[in-house]
Amino acid sequence: MANDEKKTSGYRGLARLVRYAKPYQWQFLGAFLILLLATSLEMLAPWLMKIILDEHIAPGVNDTMGLAMMGSALFGTYLGSAILQYIQNVKFQENALKVVHDIRRMLFAHVLRLPMSYFDSEPTGRLVSRITNDSEVLRQMFVGVIPAILQAFFRVVGIFIAMALLDVRLMFMTAMLIPVMLLAIHLYQKISHPVIHGVRSQLANINTRVNESLNGMRIIQAMGQEAHLQQQFDKDNEEWSQLKRKNINIDSLLLMPFTHLLNGIALAVVVGWFGYQSGFSLVEVGTLYAFINYLGRFFEPFRQITMQMSSLQQSLVASERLFQVLNEETEDTQHGQSKNQTDSPEIHSGKLEFNNVTLSYDSKNMALDNVSFTVEPGQFVAIVGHSGSGKSSVINLLMRFYQHQEGQILIDNQPLTSLKEDTLRQGLGLVFQEPYIFSGTMAENISLNHDQITDEHVQAAARKVHADPFIQELDESYEHKPGPGGKALSTGERQLLSFARTIAQNPKILLLDEATANIDGETEHHIKEALITLRENRTTIAVAHRLSTIQDADQILVMDKGRIVQSGTHEELLLQEGHYRDLYLAQQTEEQLGTTQQPGLTMAAANA
Helix, strand or coil, X not given: CCHHHCCCCHHHHXXXXXXXXXXXXXXXXXXXXXHHHHHHHHHHHHHHHHHHHHHHXXXXXXXHHHHHXXXXXXXXXXXXXXXXXXXXXXXXXHHHHHHHHHHHHHHHHHHHCCCHHHHHHCCHHHHHHHHHHHHHHHHHHHHHXXXXXXXXXXXXXXXXXXXXXXXXXXXXXXXXXXXXHHHHHHHHHHHHHHHHHHHHHHHHHHHHHHHHHHHCHHHHHHCCCHHHHHHHHHHHHHHHHHHHHHHHHHHHHHCHHHHHHHHHHHHHHHHHHHHHHCCCCCCXXXXXXXXXXXXXXXXXXXXXXXXXXXXXXXXXXXXHHHHHHHCCCCHHHHCCCCCCCXXXXXXXXXXXXXXXXXXXXXXXXXXXXXXXXXXXXXXXXXXXXXXXXXXXXXXXXXXXXXXXXXXXXXXXCEEHHHCCHHHHHHHEEEECCCCCCCCCCHHHHHHCCCCCCCHHHHHHHHHHCCCHHHHHCCCCHHHCCCCHHHCCCCHHHHHHHHHHHHHHCCCCEEEEECCCCCCCHHHHHHHHHHHHHHCCCCEEEEECCCHHHCCCCCEEEEEECCEEEEEECHHHHHCCCCHHHHHHHHXXXXXXXXXXXXXXXXXXXXXX
């Protein structure tokens, strides 16, 4: 989307939204024609009743056959209108579901292509609310709002034609009420829009609060935060309730009561007019009935529109919120790539270069400051440093989760921005510090449903990282479902599964983002053994906290405050005064303290 279209106003968003119905334009047109025919039959009924009253009942004419025929015609009119109303309602529902299905699918696909920087500032619960709740609100627009507006237009036109045939002067008097009705509708839209926007936003805040609480339930209960979280939720819920009550008050004032008031005034004028006319000429009872009937039907379309205004306002707000997401630039757009780009280079050797690269996440603080280094094909390079030194930022830039502000990053002598997303993600394999396990089977968690990764590839990858033994012990082995997040698995088992997932894709460049930071010693030993084999013919970059895991690296980069302050092998860096030696000695001291304290802990446990 264009950069200047970051915000889409209500009615512009609505017009843009209607364009998504274009693939189903003929189906909607058929529903509109059925609606027109049903409305025409509905408008014909009072005229038939006028004929029955004036020509068959009032004069006292004994025409049983004629009366029976007119009665049958009246019944057929109502029956035909009811059947056609049912058909058009089903058609609008079916077409609306198709449109919402397409919008929701398109929205989810767009979210999957958004850069990581977007998710840093957008709460998960709010996104869930937009994909599910807001898209569902749009269905009501296609089912209720649009048909109501069209039917109102058809009815008003038909009613004015019928009124003109009955009494032109009363027709013009009735027409004078239209500006008043339109003014009320405009006033309702102006007052209710910000209130409904607040209701939808506050509902998204409640979803966010619930989502965060459920994800952090262990910490909440462990730290005794139940009362505090309940207080925050009650505050959000009370704000939503106040906005909702305000919305109800506006609806109660400007919707039904106002139209009922105008209807009563118009009815009094019509009855008074016919009463006045009866002093000079005979007033036909059928004409009086028909005019009063049409007058009641005249207000019905405006009553329908005002009743649908609440749904229309919710649809406008929902469309604004949806297009706020759709207007966000995707990764491809940010890097100047076309969605259909086909001339992307491939990753063959795995050479990496950083040339004077600068990165800031907030445009204030430097995460990387003029960083330069080269990794030759097949090399194992480790990046170490204190927390916040910029280690993981190197990985973030290579995976193109974020965009650097200055400098250049090359892969195989090609700019990183020239690679398609698919090419980049296939050539680079990343193992995170915190592995995520999906709700499918163990095999699906390794293959991630890639067609080219067969069951043999899955099991081979698991064996390479020593994950096969614990998988074989599970119920149903590779068909076992660990559940969302893999909470039934240990941290080490989840990390082994994450390693197998990455290796199964056979990347040319392997990235490890503190992948052994949270695992036990036995799992770390298995991974260290596996890495010796996995690094063959593969460029490897490991962001490490434990220096024991990267001592055999071809090159170690030491970072501090976004800069590379030292580089060399493990042996070379130990001979130098600096950050690496300090880190190494600190970790050696921690390990020695842990070793000396262990017997005491064991003795205490035994005495207990």
